Amino acid sequence: AQSVTQLDSQVPVFEEAPVELRCNYSSSVSVYLFWYVQYPNQGLQLLLKYLSGSTLVKGINGFEAEFNKSQTSFHLRKPSVHISDTAEYFCAVSQPNTGNQFYFGTGTSLTVIP
Amino acid sequence: ETGVTQSPTHLIKTRGQQVTLRCSSQSGHNTVSWYQQALGQGPQFIFQYYREEENGRGNFPPRFSGLQFPNYSSELNVNALELDDSALYLCASSWVEGNTEAFFGQGTRLTVV
Numbered sequence: 001a002q003s004v005t006q007l008d009s010q011v012p013v014f015e016e017a018p019v020e021l022r023c024n025y026s027s028s029v030s031v032y033l034f035w036y037v038q039y040p041n042q043g044l045q046l047l048l049k050y051l052s053g054s055t056l057v058k059g060i061n062g063f064e065a066e067f068n069k070s071q072t073s074f075h076l077r078k079p080s081v082h083i084s085d086t087a088e089y090f091c092a093v094s095q096p097n098t099g100n101q102f103y104f105g106t107g108t109s110l111t112v113i114p
Numbered sequence: 115e116t117g118v119t120q121s122p123t124h125l126i127k128t129r130g131q132q133v134t135l136r137c138s139s140q141s142g143h144n145t146v147s148w149y150q151q152a153l154g155q156g157p158q159f160i161f162q163y164y165r166e167e168e169n170g171r172g173n174f175p176p177r178f179s180g181l182q183f184p185n186y187s188s189e190l191n192v193n194a195l196e197l198d199d200s201a202l203y204l205c206a207s208s209w210v211e212g213n214t215e216a217f218f219g220q221g222t223r224l225t226v227v
Binding site for chain 2: 043092100104105106
């Protein structure tokens with residue numbers, strides 16, 4: 001079984017400041033890791049994913065994440081946020097070759113303050 | 115625009131009724147998964163269909179059931195609705211093989227009164 005913990009339910013940050021959204025996972029088997037963003041009244045959009053290889057993953061909109069196997073973490077970072085980054089962010093895991101059967105965290109609400 | 119469409123967008127039902135939600139997958143995808151997202155929570159995996167058969171199920175009771183059709187469209191059926199079934203229901207399509215991206219629809223907001 002897998003589980004995902006997002007340590008911060010709400011993160012306020014000023015525009016152009018850096019941000020880190022934290023994610024820890026537990027699993028008895030190898031997993032893939034994902035970050036999704038959800039804007040109000042919309043579905044989920046993939047920001048980035050880690051499948052294998054380099055532990056630093058770059059995604060869309062200037063986001064990046066680092067996979068840390070020893071700490072079972074996959075934290076999301078952006079060096080300078082914009083107002084348009086205000087949204088709900090979800091960390092998720094899946095097992096390889098399951099057709100993306102995701103297990104999501106409870107989400108982090110990022111609010112960018114002008 | 116992901117190519118995954120869900121209908122209806124909003125729905126109000128009475129406790130005890132039955133509901134059917136529909137999803138049209140991205141062209142060429144052979145797998146569809148359904149998720150329930152309660153207010154303020156992350157999506158929870160309900161089940162996945164691959165080649166018209168259930169291919170994995172989360173911790174949901176049997177009154178949640180589904181179908182996948184040869185054209186890869188899908189239905190989620192919920193019987194004996196309960197107030198706690200009120201949620202946003204999301205479907206996602208992908209290939210089961212390999213590491214391709216899953217594309218999510220915009221969801222159906224179900225309210226049970």
